[in-house]
Amino acid sequence: MCGGIESLKQRIASCIVNSRLQLFELYTSLHPISAPVTWHETVWEILNYPKHSFILWLVVQDKLQTQDRLMTHGIIQSSICKLCDGSYAENRSHLFFECSMSTYVWNSIMEWLNFKWRCCVWSPLMNWYSFRLRGRGLKQRIKRMALAATVYNIWRERNCRIFKLQSRTADCLIKNIKLDILTGRMNAENGSSHYRAHCNLHVDRKVLHMVRRQNFGLLQSNCTFYTVGRSLYCTVDYLYFS
Numbered sequence: 041m042c043g044g045i046e047s048l049k050q051r052i053a054s055c056i057v058n059s060r061l062q063l064f065e066l067y068t069s070l071h072p073i074s075a076p077v078t079w080h081e082t083v084w085e086i087l088n089y090p091k092h093s094f095i096l097w098l099v100v101q102d103k104l105q106t107q108d109r110l111m112t113h114g115i116i117q118s119s120i121c122k123l124c125d126g127s128y129a130e131n132r133s134h135l136f137f138e139c140s141m142s143t144y145v146w147n148s149i150m151e152w153l154n155f156k157w158r159c160c161v162w163s164p165l166m167n168w169y170s171f172r173l174r175g176r177g178l179k180q181r182i183k184r185m186a187l188a189a190t191v192y193n194i195w196r197e198r199n200c201r202i203f204k205l206q207s208r209t210a211d212c213l214i215k216n217i218k219l220d221i222l223t224g225r226m227n228a229e230n231g232s233s234h235y236r237a238h239c240n241l242h243v244d245r246k247v248l249h250m251v252r253r254q255n256f257g258l259l260q261s262n263c264t265f266y267t268v269g270r271s272l273y274c275t276v277d278y279l280y281f282s
């Protein structure tokens with residue numbers, strides 16, 4: 041600590057009121073509370089699965105152990121993306137979402153959620169999330185969920201290909217991400233709520249089948265289904281915290 045023992049004594053003395061040490065004052069004196077980072081709301085969206093938030097937290101700080109970082113540390117000798125045709129090096133920007141596979145996945149999710157502004161380049165995308173997608177409205181929250189779920193599922197797919205030699209198609213990934221979003225919303229609805237809103241989402245029949253298997257009771261009480269032409273839609277009554 042700067043200032044040595046005398047400075048520390050002075051700090052402690054300044055936190056004594058009526059002969060009693062104010063621990064909170066001392067703590068904030070030693071660890072000043074800094075302003076939240078711009079991506080705080082995006083990463084720590086309350087509806088996110090914790091594992092999704094954790095991976096996204098690493099990604100925004102570029103701390104995920106992508107192959108370019110492993111090469112820098114001398115752990116591996118070459119960096120090849122396992123998601124596309126193998127002609128590109130793996131780094132954060134490529135994985136999220138410039139790789140042809142992740143571009144397809146993220147574009148599909150953005151289209152599904154009716155994003156008006158679309159981007160597959162990491163820095164402007166995070167700027168948009170940090171400075172343009174503000175507030176606690178339903179659509180903003182689902183869009184934050186979508187980013188965290190997509191990043192998590194792409195990272196998981198990358199790990200499966202490297203460590204288990206197993207691969208899924210981009211369409212399979214998209215189904216999993218939609219499933220994560222739908223089931224995450226339904227699970228959150230179990231808590232107390234302040235008001236209700238709804239959102240119409242196009243639902244793939246296979247995704248619906250997976251949701252039914254995992255959340256049958258919730259599905260019955262919270263969702264209604266209707267068709268337009270040959271497409272199936274799901275109206276989900278979202279209960280969320282104010």
Ligand SMILES: [Zn+2]
Pocket residue numbers: 121122123124125126128134139140141
């Ligand atoms: Zn790639």
